[in-house]
Amino acid sequence: MLEKARELDAADSLAPFRDRFDLPEGVIYLDGNSLGCLPRATPARLAEVVAQEWGKNLIRSWNSADWISLPQRIGGKIAPLVGAQAHEVIACDSVSVNLFKLISAALAMQAQNGKRRKVILSEPGNFPTDLYMIEGLEAQGLAERRLAPRESIADAMDEDVALLLLTHAHYKTGELFDMAALTRAAHAAGALVLWDLSHSCGALPVDLNGCEADLAVGCGYKYLNGGPGAPAFAFVAERHHDALQQPLSGWMGHAAPFAFSDDYQPAPGVDSLLCGTAPILAMAALEVGVELIAEIGVARLHAKSQALSEFFRECLAAQGLELDLVSPPDPAKRGSQLSFRHPQAYALSQALIARGVIGDFRDPDILRLGFAPAYLRFEDMAEAARHLGEVLATGEWQRPEFAQRAAVT
């Protein structure tokens, strides 16, 4: 398959973008869905922010380098990747913190419309932090968590549901929700919708406004390549800006933070989602990653993502490997990953890592391989599939060291 892979690479219009990333030698990185790779432009940009903007210009950089506008500026660059207008997106805090703000905002919007709805509907097995942040509001007595399996979500949508909170691409299986259909169903039931785009943004097209989505959050450190723990982003549809209220009312979300008044007055629109001072070094790195993904464009990324994962399956089939695929076989119905169920998934993932093929493991039995289309080659697919076949054939995954669980898996 290596020959065919090289032909595909030679014909790949995105191939030149691989050089825009600083990839380690001897590694096939199938975990860009967990932590994206380092753009080559990031170290120099970060060094400049540190040495010049911080070191030399110090406090003046809030104005001279326009640090103060970074959340809006980066938000504006993320917006076209998710089908939003620039002023509907802001980069700040973490996905978890932004979930808290937007779940709270949804409850406040319902209350403003005279509806005492408290139920936040999601699915079991959603990414844990989405479920945990609902619980935080539940412990405050402000929300009530309801979970329904994805096939019965429509049935669970009654007049108590304030908000439907779902992750577009499932972190474990990659299965996609039909964002347009579920948003319509929620609206028909008088609920708002909050989409978590962490596992889709930057790898596949998202059309928030085309779907008439209300709220969304997304991750900066996966397909946006913003660096480990990069700030996240939040989206609020323009039609909700006047009603937007959230409880993390910090000074950076004030209409006039430098008036230092005792009373909070929210800034207009998504600016009121800001809370504390933005981590400028982390924001600077995020901006580089976002710009690079925006330059490539999600349509091309999506096409290559599908081609890569389908070719990987072809390479498995060519070896006669039959694995238990838990991701949808139709590439149009999954995110940029393939997940396989295997009773020894952890040991398998460790044996692959030892060979330089870095995917990951998701408790209890999932081997997850992500295909970040911005920097992967078809050759990587052929090689990764070969390694997987060899690991299974040799049984080397049974070596005792591969059973040792690390702190972070």
Added chain:
Amino acid sequence: MLEKARELDAADSLAPFRDRFDLPEGVIYLDGNSLGCLPRATPARLAEVVAQEWGKNLIRSWNSADWISLPQRIGGKIAPLVGAQAHEVIACDSVSVNLFKLISAALAMQAQNGKRRKVILSEPGNFPTDLYMIEGLEAQGLAERRLAPRESIADAMDEDVALLLLTHAHYKTGELFDMAALTRAAHAAGALVLWDLSHSCGALPVDLNGCEADLAVGCGYKYLNGGPGAPAFAFVAERHHDALQQPLSGWMGHAAPFAFSDDYQPAPGVDSLLCGTAPILAMAALEVGVELIAEIGVARLHAKSQALSEFFRECLAAQGLELDLVSPPDPAKRGSQLSFRHPQAYALSQALIARGVIGDFRDPDILRLGFAPAYLRFEDMAEAARHLGEVLATGEWQRPEFAQRAAVT
């Protein structure tokens, strides 16, 4: 005074630490209380984290570089600076977000003790975000904000007060609260205390456990030199760890985040204050700043801070300058700053900046000069005082460009 200043510098045992910072030429930086200077070790450390830990080791660095423990590791290094035990402090999120967690936690602790107290007592003119975060909980119906001038705080402490929330060193005037006395008064009234250490930590000794303080937050980007918007920290006294509950219950605060279970189980102690994924690049820079300040030690920093500011006043007096000092004249009663009231404080601050003397302005009429003792010289005091005298004598602050307000002041 320059000669005397140079003698003082020659005798200053902290003088060698100035070279551990990368200070811009031609600048006297009196704003380290707003954004601390760049430690010389930071660029190389950050470059290593970016190129090696992120770029080469990628996702593996969560284990191999122990990214996962950064919040606890940095917290443990901050702990001795504030009179806490290592396991009582954690570095995460922003001061604002941590205020929300700890105000909420205090309300939950009161409720666990069967007290339905909802009042959060603070003073008018406290740093805005402290007041705004109370308002966030007030808008949720969970808290009630009460403000009392500092001289009548004791009188305002009745049986409705759940929490006293004060800033140790006032951001505008530098005036210090008597932390031990107010903590005692709060406890006598059945209230808990949350101290905001943003303007004291790293410049003067803080003894949280000596004062029997309950809760505290502090800033990473001022005297800790962690970089613009560096993550903040939070303290919870050990005796409250079992009762600790906070609503930003994100996956990183879970007892077993990588078990990916649907239900939230808080990690023990301050680990449960974690919410989303830590911004590793910002954390790495913070760690360097904290280590440097810890190496110098707050006792020596405090002594020099007092000597610097007193010498600055001496230099003003030697010029016959009588300014309206709003900071306490007794250095034992103020933080590491001197603030002066002047009707044209903004223009004055701009004229000083044009001469390379960077202080700042606080609405409406305060010229604020901070004396970060880790890198300032007595010579800087003499020169800054001379510039201030000249700016006032020449009237150059009246130039129209100095009246133009920037976005960030």
